[in-house]
Amino acid sequence: MASWKQLLQAAMDSHAHLKHSxxxxxxxLGTNGRPANRTVVFSDRIRIHTDSRSCKIEEIKHCPxxxxxxxxxxxxxxxxxxxxxxxxxxxxxxxxxxxQRKKSWQTISGKSRFQYLAPxxxxxxxxxxxxDYELDPSAGPLDAFSLLILEPDQVDYINLxxxxxxxxxxxxxxxxxIWMPERVNP
Amino acid sequence: MASWKQLLQAAMDSHAHLKHSxxxxxxxLGTNGRPANRTVVFSDRIRIHTDSRSCKIEEIKHCPxxxxxxxxxxxxxxxxxxxxxxxxxxxxxxxxxxxQRKKSWQTISGKSRFQYLAPxxxxxxxxxxxxDYELDPSAGPLDAFSLLILEPDQVDYINLxxxxxxxxxxxxxxxxxIWMPERVNP
Numbered sequence: 383m384a385s386w387k388q389l390l391q392a393a394m395d396s397h398a399h400l401k402h403s404x405x406x407x408x409x410x411l412g413t414n415g416r417p418a419n420r421t422v423v424f425s426d427r428i429r430i431h432t433d434s435r436s437c438k439i440e441e442i443k444h445c446p447x448x449x450x451x452x453x454x455x456x457x458x459x460x461x462x463x464x465x466x467x468x469x470x471x472x473x474x475x476x477x478x479x480x481x482q483r484k485k486s487w488q489t490i491s492g493k494s495r496f497q498y499l500a501p502x503x504x505x506x507x508x509x510x511x512x513x514d515y516e517l518d519p520s521a522g523p524l525d526a527f528s529l530l531i532l533e534p535d536q537v538d539y540i541n542l543x544x545x546x547x548x549x550x551x552x553x554x555x556x557x558x559x560i561w562m563p564e565r566v567n568p
Numbered sequence: 569m570a571s572w573k574q575l576l577q578a579a580m581d582s583h584a585h586l587k588h589s590x591x592x593x594x595x596x597l598g599t600n601g602r603p604a605n606r607t608v609v610f611s612d613r614i615r616i617h618t619d620s621r622s623c624k625i626e627e628i629k630h631c632p633x634x635x636x637x638x639x640x641x642x643x644x645x646x647x648x649x650x651x652x653x654x655x656x657x658x659x660x661x662x663x664x665x666x667x668q669r670k671k672s673w674q675t676i677s678g679k680s681r682f683q684y685l686a687p688x689x690x691x692x693x694x695x696x697x698x699x700d701y702e703l704d705p706s707a708g709p710l711d712a713f714s715l716l717i718l719e720p721d722q723v724d725y726i727n728l729x730x731x732x733x734x735x736x737x738x739x740x741x742x743x744x745x746i747w748m749p750e751r752v753n754p
Contacts, residue, residue, distance in 0.1 A: 409595030409605035419595035451605040455588040
């Protein structure tokens with residue numbers, strides 16, 4: 383059996399022509415105790431760019447686990463990727479992570495950058511004249527720019543064409559990380 | 569502002585040519601306390617057909633709230649529909665609900681019916697010779713057939729083309745149910 387990463391890469395490659403194929407659903411636990419679920423855009427290595435003022439940041443601080451559901455519309459494959467979510471934001475001090483946040487900022491478009499200057503997500507809307515901001519393209523990330531990194535520890539893969547389902551579970555020993563595949567009934 | 573039901577109906581109509589447009593993501597709270605998320609098929613009125621042996625049944629019994637995330641790939645609209653989930657299964661005694669379950673069973677294909685005879689979802693896979701079952705098409709639902717009904721109490725709508733976001737909240741009084749729309753920042 384291929385590893386889940388190989389399966390995911392193959393599914394991504396075969397859907398590369400569909401813009402929506404990088405849209406995935408991230409479920410977290412709401413601070414009210416209810417599940418919350420929204421579409422986010424996948425970027426390299428299960429990183430997600432988000433606004434530090436959005437509800438999901440507070441939710442993740444409260445319960446740091448999440449499950450991504452990724453359905454591929456042409457190959458009929460679904461990946462449910464469960465793991466712990468790390469938040470890298472302006473308060474992060476670890477040098478490597480600070481660098482990761484900077485690099486992620488550089489990959490996003492000018493238009494996407496502006497959203498981090500906009501009023502806080504979900505705050506009441508007021509009609510306001512558009513303001514012309516100038517953003518220095520070489521400057522570092524805006525304060526509201528956060529990076530979420532999901533570290534998978536279980537992947538539930540199902541192929542609805544072949545009717546095969548595999549659960550991949552990360553086993554940690556003192557020295558090793560091993561992914562254990564188990565074939566289960568769909 | 570149109571009601572969220574009108575918005576949803578319009579999005580469904582404009583995507584009716586895309587089979588995958590009825591695939592939605594349902595987040596629940598796992599019995600381990602972590603969010604769980606999977607693709608399910610929308611049928612009329614936020615009803616979901618499922619196997620009573622699947623994990624989500626146990627999860628919903630534990631925490632009866634869920635959030636559906638429904639993204640429309642062509643109109644760039646997302647609906648996050650949050651509410652309480654009711655399970656209608658073979659133990660249900662209420663006559664109206666028993667009838668709903670029967671009617672839902674009648675709407676599903678012969679092939680879909682067979683899955684409720686298959687080994688329990690997520691049980692270890694064993695290679696077995698295919699068994700030829702005969703199912704009486706006029707017979708009632710198999711034991712494993714369950715119906716989930718999500719009763720929405722909040723809908724978070726976002727249109728990424730017009731950059732508009734509306735939160736619709738159900739307010740209950742002694743005599744009335746009213747959906748209150750509020751425009752918020754995206």
